Amino acid sequence: MMLDFTHDDISSDEVRRLQQIYEPLTRSVQNLIDATIRSQVDAATIAQAQEHIEAAMRRLRSRQIDGAFGVRYDSDGQSMAWGNVAMGLRNPIAPPLLVTHESPGKVTCDFRLGAAYEGPPGLVHGGVCALVLDHVLGQTPPVKPAMTGTITLQYLRPTRLGDLHAEAAVVKTEGAKTFAAGHIADDQGVTVTAEGVFIVPRWAWPTSD
Amino acid sequence: MMLDFTHDDISSDEVRRLQQIYEPLTRSVQNLIDATIRSQVDAATIAQAQEHIEAAMRRLRSRQIDGAFGVRYDSDGQSMAWGNVAMGLRNPIAPPLLVTHESPGKVTCDFRLGAAYEGPPGLVHGGVCALVLDHVLGQTPPVKPAMTGTITLQYLRPTRLGDLHAEAAVVKTEGAKTFAAGHIADDQGVTVTAEGVFIVPRWAWPTSD
Secondary structure (H helix, E strand, O other), X not given: OOOOOOOOOEOHHHHHHHHHHHHHHHHHXXXXXXXXXXXXXXXXXXXXXXXXXXXXXXXXXXXXXXXXXXXXXXXXXXXXXXXXXXXXXXXXXXXXXXXXXXXXXXXXXXXXXOHHHEOOOOEEOHHHHXXXXXXXXXXXXXXXXXXXXXXXXXXXXXOEOEEEEEEEEEEEEEOOEEEEEEEEEEOOEEEEEEEEEEEOOHHHOOOOO | OOOOOOOOOEOHHHHHHHHHHHHHHHHHHHHHHHHHHHEOOOHHHHHHHXXXXXXXXXXXXXXXXXXXXXXXXXXXXXXXXXXXXXXXOOOOOOOOOOEEEEEOOEEEEEEEEOHHHEOOOOEEOHHHHXXXXXXXXXXXXXXXXXXXXXXXXXXXXXXXXXXXXXXXXEEEEEOOEEEEEEEEEEOOEEEEEEEEEEEOOHHHOOOOO
16 A cells, blocks of 8 residues: 555545554654653663664655645545644644634634743743744634744743643635634633734635635 | 763864764765655665665664754854754754845855755745745844744745855844844846844843853
């Protein structure tokens, strides 16, 4: 069985099957990232670990796509942005940030950030908060995909590593522009707020014909 | 030999030795992240790769610090933010973003973003641009560390994956606040601009006694 994404005729069943193959691999590599940062083993043990990592990599790279993953579509037209750094099923960097559409124009996202997302000691890097809010606010426009036009972030207090929540809602729309606002919160309340303008590219506009 | 960071009496020579042990491990895991996203091998080969990854993880986790890495200091007082998501030597997520201080208040950063930082197909995720600019602008204040107060990003056009450049400079300072501005550029020019206010926490202020 080959995992060939070069044509777009994958059925929804096949997509689910592929998810079950890839998701455990992605979670293992995410776990390995955490271990790489926190390990205190000696140099000889690190060398052994590295041999295993190189062996894993040789197997994975024995057949691979050229360049980045991009976005693929299944036979129902559902998009699979599996390489996406914020929410991609195959990207170990993605926490992942999976949003729930609560109502039209309103999204929420519960996620966990561990050692790999650290800036100041014990705290989420300010730039990671920006990545989270860019992604979450970017899910509010009624048409996908939307590109960020501008975004402003205000940091009220530090965001500690651990379980976190984000949400965003549409403030208004003007043609292809969606104005959205949102925040990140921990169990003590809001830590970072954001407002931004997101633009649906002309090719993605719904047509009337 | 144990890699013990629990006390802060590591000499600069020891720090260099530790860098030589950890940096290749970090680069291997970074490479593995890319392979995880781009691989097209069959399910049986993925299972083999995953066994190697689990074996590497068991070795690394056999002795590890509690929680995140934080910031450690060598005997010269040099900080080692090796877990930092933007520039940490031990964090495979960090591209890494290593800034050069061109002159007081002026920094530049050359870096490469591959498949792991993708948003739209072939393009850098807007939130990753925000992470880069938060980090680079945050290196401009005269006193370290500085926390982000506010930051505004304006996306002029898409940023393609590949070799990129960022730079930032101090616009003005007011007490503990540094106002900075900067941008990301590819070989065709500026793609994203940013301006922000960065605040040095009170405990980090230089004292006159």
